[in-house]
Amino acid sequence: MSSKVPEDLRFAESHEWLRIEDGIGTVGISDHAQQELTDIVFVELPEVGRQLAAGEACAVVESVKTASDIYSPASGEITAVNPDLDADPANVNTDAYGAGWFFKLKLSDESEAEKLKSPADYKAQIEG
Amino acid sequence: MSLKRTPLFTSHQQAGARIVDFGGWEMPVQYTGIVAEHKCVREAVGIFDISHMGEVRIAGAAAKTFLNHLLTNDIEKLFPGQGQYTIMCNETGGAVDDLYAYRIDAMEYLLVINASRIDEDMAWMEKQLKAFPQADQVKLENLSDQMGAVAIQGPNSAALLDQLFQGPSIAETHPDRPSELEKNELGKFLLSTDEVIVSRTGYTGEDGFEVVAANDVIVPFWEKALALGVAHGLQPIGLGARDTLRTEMCYPLYGHELDESTSPIEAGIGFFVALDKECFNGKEAMAQQKAEGPTKKLIAFKMTGKSAPPRPHYPIYAGGEKIGETTSGTLSPSLNNGVGLGFVPPEFAKADTEIEIEIRNRRFPAVTVRKPIYKKPS
Numbered sequence: 001m002s003s004k005v006p007e008d009l010r011f012a013e014s015h016e017w018l019r020i021e022d023g024i025g026t027v028g029i030s031d032h033a034q035q036e037l038t039d040i041v042f043v044e045l046p047e048v049g050r051q052l053a054a055g056e057a058c059a060v061v062e063s064v065k066t067a068s069d070i071y072s073p074a075s076g077e078i079t080a081v082n083p084d085l086d087a088d089p090a091n092v093n094t095d096a097y098g099a100g101w102f103f104k105l106k107l108s109d110e111s112e113a114e115k116l117k118s119p120a121d122y123k124a125q126i127e128g
Numbered sequence: 129m130s131l132k133r134t135p136l137f138t139s140h141q142q143a144g145a146r147i148v149d150f151g152g153w154e155m156p157v158q159y160t161g162i163v164a165e166h167k168c169v170r171e172a173v174g175i176f177d178i179s180h181m182g183e184v185r186i187a188g189a190a191a192k193t194f195l196n197h198l199l200t201n202d203i204e205k206l207f208p209g210q211g212q213y214t215i216m217c218n219e220t221g222g223a224v225d226d227l228y229a230y231r232i233d234a235m236e237y238l239l240v241i242n243a244s245r246i247d248e249d250m251a252w253m254e255k256q257l258k259a260f261p262q263a264d265q266v267k268l269e270n271l272s273d274q275m276g277a278v279a280i281q282g283p284n285s286a287a288l289l290d291q292l293f294q295g296p297s298i299a300e301t302h303p304d305r306p307s308e309l310e311k312n313e314l315g316k317f318l319l320s321t322d323e324v325i326v327s328r329t330g331y332t333g334e335d336g337f338e339v340v341a342a343n344d345v346i347v348p349f350w351e352k353a354l355a356l357g358v359a360h361g362l363q364p365i366g367l368g369a370r371d372t373l374r375t376e377m378c379y380p381l382y383g384h385e386l387d388e389s390t391s392p393i394e395a396g397i398g399f400f401v402a403l404d405k406e407c408f409n410g411k412e413a414m415a416q417q418k419a420e421g422p423t424k425k426l427i428a429f430k431m432t433g434k435s436a437p438p439r440p441h442y443p444i445y446a447g448g449e450k451i452g453e454t455t456s457g458t459l460s461p462s463l464n465n466g467v468g469l470g471f472v473p474p475e476f477a478k479a480d481t482e483i484e485i486e487i488r489n490r491r492f493p494a495v496t497v498r499k500p501i502y503k504k505p506s
Contacts, residue, residue, distance in 0.1 A: 038161040041459040042436045044488075060488070062436050064162040064459050065368050067488075086434065 003031035003126065006097055010113045011122035012073040017097065020113060025074050025105045029061065031096045032126045037063045040092045045081040045103060052076060052105065054112050059102055061092065074112045076105035134179035135276050135346045143364055150367055151244040153180040158366040165369035166461040169332055172361030173284035175353055176370060178338065179276030179346055180243035184253070187236040190265035195237060198256055198409060199229060200392060202402035206231040211312050211327055213400055216249065217410030221391035221417060225249050226382055230314050230327060238325070240340065242382045246272050256409070276346035280353065281336030281373075284360040289337050291356050292349075293317035293326065306337060319349055331370065333377035333502065375456050376502035378428045378469060384440060384455040385426055385469055394422040394471070396499070424452070425477035427496045431466035431485065435492035438468040438485045445484040445491055446476050454485065460502065466494075467501045 009017045015033035019026045034040065044060040052058050052072040059070035081103045084091060092100035117125065131154045140147060145156035156177065158165060168174050186195060195203045201214035211230035215223050225245040230238045241249050250270050257263050280288060289306035296304045297315030306326050309315055314327035322345040330336030341349060354362065371381070380386045385395045392401050393414050402408075403415050431438060438457030443450050457468030468485070476483065479498045484491040 038158065039163040044436060060436065062459075064372060064437070064461070065157065067436065067439070 003035055004097065005030070005032075005119045005123045005126075007119050009097070009119060010073065010116035011119065011125075012071065012116055013125065014071050016070060016073045018073040018113060018116060020107065020110060023107055023110065024079065025076060025107045025113075026101050027073060027103055027105065028096055028101045029070065029092065030122070030126075034093045034096045034100070037061060037066070037068065038093070039063055040089045043085045043089050043092065043102065045085065046078055048078050048081060050078045052078065054115075070102065072105070073116055074105060074107055075109055076107040078103050079106050080104040132180070134177055135343045136177045136179060136278075136350055139347065139350055140177065140364070145364070145366060148367075150180070153243060155180060156364070156366040157368045159364050162366070162368040162372060163461045165363060165365045166372050168361065168363045169282045169334055169365055169369065169373055170462055171283070172363075173280060173282035173288055173357065174332075174363055174365035174369070175350070175357065176279040176281065176365050177276075177350070178279050179343075181277055182239075182241040182243060182246035182249065182270070182272035183275045183277070183340060184239040184241060184249070185236065185269040185271055186239065186266065187269075188266045189235060190260075190262035191235055191237055191267075193262065194257065194260055194266045195229065196405060196408060197260070198253065199227075200401040200408060200410070200414075201229070202405055203229060203231070203237075208233045209313055209315065211314055211329065215386070215392045215397070215400060216252065217391065217408075217414070218252075218388060219410060219413065220389075221393065221410035221413035222388040223382070223386040223390060223392060223395075224252050224388065226380060226386055226392075226397075228327075228329060230325075232314075232325075238340070240277070240338070245382060246270070274343060275340055276343050277338060277340045278346065278350060278353070279330055279332075279336060279338045280362075281330045281332040281334045281365075283335060284362075285334070285336045288353065288357055288360045288362065289326065292353060293319065293324070297326075298323070309337075319345060319352070322348075324349065331379055332373040333379075333500065333504070334373075369461075371456075372458050372461055375458050375467060375469065376460050376462055376500065378499035378501055380426075381456060390424075390471075391417060391422070393417040394424050394426065396426045421474055423473070424471040425474050426455070426469060427472055427477050427481075428469055428499045428501050429467065429483060429485070429494045429496050430463075430501065432482075432493045432495050435466055435485070436487050437466045438487065438494070440468075442468075443486040444470050444472060445486060446472075446481070450486075451476055451483070457485075462502050
């Protein structure tokens with residue numbers, strides 16, 4: 001099944017996406033990733049204020065059958081976590097790039113985004 | 129080592145199933161999603177490929193006596209056309225396997241055994257038969273490679289089975305149609321000209337049937353069931369939902385709630401151990417466990433606060449101390465709550481005991497509950 005890959009995002013090989021606006025990065029998992037997981041029943045998010053390094057395991061996404069680690073695509077300090085995922089983890093399935101966002105980071109180095117994949121490269125990865 | 133496939137492998141691929149390695153078999157873990165499939169079984173009807181399971185035929189004048197030594201339940205209770213859940217134990221009362229034993233006719237029995245234990249069960253039974261005085265009056269045949277099986281489970285299953293088989297049964301019980309089979313009864317019906325065994329049993333807690341037939345009948349049966357099943361809301365169901373369904377019912381899964389060092393008494397299924405039988409493997413050990421009380425007991429539990437789903441092999445805590453480990457756990461799709469099973473010392477096994485489950489180094493509150501965890505709304 002084909003999945004959505006928005007043009008304004010950068011992607012990690014491990015299926016996290018990053019949207020940058022005014023030095024703040026928003027992080028979630030891709031439409032492809034939520035399709036693979038199917039029904040998401042629980043999301044464990046990191047604490048606000050935590051310092052993350054790019055590639056660091058920082059969250060857990062659980063479906064009925066499996067728990068998967070989420071890795072931060074960039075370095076920075078967490079400024080916000082999605083308050084709605086507690087009650088509605090299914091938002092990750094229904095709106096992976098919108099209501100299903102995980103957390104926001106004050107980015108310590110915006111150039112890190114260049115090491116992530118472009119939408120075209122990520123598309124090639126998941127369809128390849 | 130290459131993985132084994134059932135006759136339905138191609139059918140699963142064509143249905144878009146996600147295939148995983150299950151105990152050496154390539155099996156569908158899900159088709160559309162575990163939650164949807166689970167609810168389909170509870171609300172309509174689902175069809176499961178269980179062809180990886182084993183079938184063993186035991187026949188002869190001494191078959192009954194042999195089986196009553198081998199298995200914990202009382203096989204004397206079975207008329208031809210009846211089956212029973214039973215356990216095959218070793219001398220210390222540990223479970224070699226849990227299984228269904230069916231009496232096909234006067235001197236013929238069919239055992240349906242776990243896929244993961246086929247080799248172990250055959251080795252054990254052959255060893256027991258060698259030491260059995262009337263071995264020359266018992267014929268033991270492993271039919272697992274020649275036979276497949278399919279389960280159809282859910283409130284609409286009887287109506288669908290009646291459409292699939294235009295009875296009557298050709299076995300001893302002679303019901304006119306599958307819906308007239310009592311629980312645990314079996315009949316032989318014809319799918320066009322092919323003989324098929326239909327038993328009224330299952331692993332989901334819903335009304336249902338298990339169909340056992342030769343490999344070359346399984347694919348036509350599956351396809352006919354899918355076609356006729358549309359009108360009944362039938363969907364194919366994977367092993368993921370099979371696990372959530374049986375966990376809600378607190379049915380043991382071999383390798384989790386039962387193993388060679390865990391007895392049916394400890395697993396809370398002593399009901400299927402006929403301790404008044406003359407003698408059978410593990411009788412003394414289990415009688416002692418029953419008299420003195422087992423040192424570990426299987427509990428069912430529900431998470432009582434927000435938490436990640438419990439899973440197998442998570443520590444169980446009470447009063448700040450680790451008291452045991454979970455054997456099964458999942459998010460219950462019917463209850464929308466984390467549920468599971470695990471072994472604890474007997475003093476913690478009463479219902480309504482507050483415990484904690486440790487999930488990724490954090491402890492979350494839970495409470496023990498009476499089994500089954502899921503009760504059908506009346």
